[in-house]
Amino acid sequence: MKTKILIVDDEKSQRELLGGFLKKKGYETVVAGSAEEGLELFEKDCFNLAILDIKLPGMDGIQLVGCLKELDPDFPAILLTAFGTVESAVRGMKAGAYDYLTKPINLEELLEVITKALKHNELITENKLLKEQLREKYPGEILSESNAMQQVLDTMAKVAPTDVPVLIRGESGTGKELAARTIYALSTRKNEPFIAINCAAIPENLLESEMFGYEKGAFTGATGLKKGKIEIASSGTIFFDEIGDMPPGLQSKLLRFLQDGKFYRLGSTVELQSSARIIAATNQNLEKLISEKAFREDLYFRLKVITIEIPPLRLRKKDIMPLANFFLDKFSRKHHKDIDGFSPELRKFILNYSWPGNVRELENSIERAVVLTQTNLITMDNIGYTEGAGFEKPVTLEEVEKKHIEYVLNQTGWMLNEAADMLGIHRNTMRMKIEKYGLKRK
Ligand SMILES: Nc1ncnc2c1ncn2[C@@H]1O[C@H](COP(=O)(O)OP(=O)(O)OP(=O)(O)O)[C@@H](O)[C@H]1O
Ligand SMILES: [Mg+2]
Secondary structure, eight states, X not given: OOOEEEEEOSOHHHHXXXXXXXXXXXXXXXXXXXXXXXXXXXXXSOOSEEEEESOOSSSOHXXXXXXXXXXXXXXXXXXXXXXXXXXHHHHHHHHTXXXXXXXXXXXXXXXXXXXXXXXXXXXXXHHHHHHHHHHHHSOTTOOOOSHHHHHHHHHHHHHTXXXXXXXXXXXXXXXXXXXXXXXXXXXXXXXXXXXXXXXXTSOHHHHHHHHHEEOTTSSTTOOSOEEOHHHHTTTSEEEEETGGGSOHHHHHHHHHHHHHSEEEOBTOOOEEEOOOEEEEEESSOHHHHHHTTSSOHHHHHHHTTSEEEXXXXXXXXXXXXXXXXXXXXHHHHHTTOOOOEEOHHHHHHHHHSOOTTHHHHHHHHHHHHHHHOSSSEEOHHHHTOOTTTTOOOOOOHHHHHHHHHHHHHHHTTSOHHHHHHHHTOOHHHHHHHHHHHTOOOO
């Protein structure tokens, strides 16, 4: 499709000159003798750029720029001014014109400005598109500056469009629920319901009826039919939070549902079908629960095909300050406070503290600090920790290093590249240290 240019000038000779010239240069042109006529054409047609004379009978070129910008905020317009009327050119630029040229028009210069304006507009459009794609890709506000979190997000984006179950693991407060919601938001089921069940918060018999529903009279108190969450989530997503706390009896029922999508309401012999997609999360050590017979191994195998492990905050230091700033901003707005930032001493603390409660702990302590601070700076006094808290007593540096490397290796399932990446060292250095400390996979 040819680039279409709207030319508005009340002088016929000028319109013809510009129109003829631009046509020869390969552009499609449409001319108008007044701003009103130009505006009418603009509303009916689709233009890439406009060249507007400022001095027009009736509405002038500057007002017209304003109108065009209202209809399309990014639309590029070039103004033509008579010699010696810089004042009006300035007003035109303020109204949103891309550039202006002084009459008599130098045609080569005009061509240059047109090319630049079109290029500029292309960039704006591309940028907007990219931003939109990004927003679609990672909705919500999952912050991820660290490589580790970037990888987690990438995996989430990859598994989201499929229907396979996902198991999300991570210490408490690392963002497991946020991850589940993000996977859902990225999935093709995003317009269907997202239904969460917290397996730790509900007693066993209630949990069962929450999951599968019941018929009238299924038990004392079942005064009417109730659909379970698996049924309600049918074409949507169901999130089993704290799956490690699901009682074994229910685990086998869930497993049966996972195998063929079939289930029964309590007190019913009619087999029902649901295509709900399962996302589960836990901060528990499922392998340990299995060895204690508290978690079914077959369910575990079914769930863990796609496992997303969210690393603890202390192992993704790059995320800490961005998250801290994000929460500072969020809570300053919520509590109507004008806060500039953290004191240097506090920044150091935030970065080095071990954050056993992870992002949730960081979030809570920043909200508390925002509420408590009397000045526009948050300091150690506001955050509610004493310096040195949360740090294990250092023994020798080597011991600390050994322990930390071992921890990171276990966290990454002994993926050397990933572990080296997290620690910010080279893979070879990693190998050397593993050898030096005699670390072994357990
Ligand atoms: N990467 C992140 N970016 C922004 N906010 C985050 C991020 N990770 C976690 N949060 C926020 O931290 C809080 C805790 O997250 P979430 O509830 O998802 O964690 P969780 O792992 O489910 O915790 P728990 O184990 O305590 O249930 C939430 O308010 C969440 O929005
Ligand atoms: Mg949670």
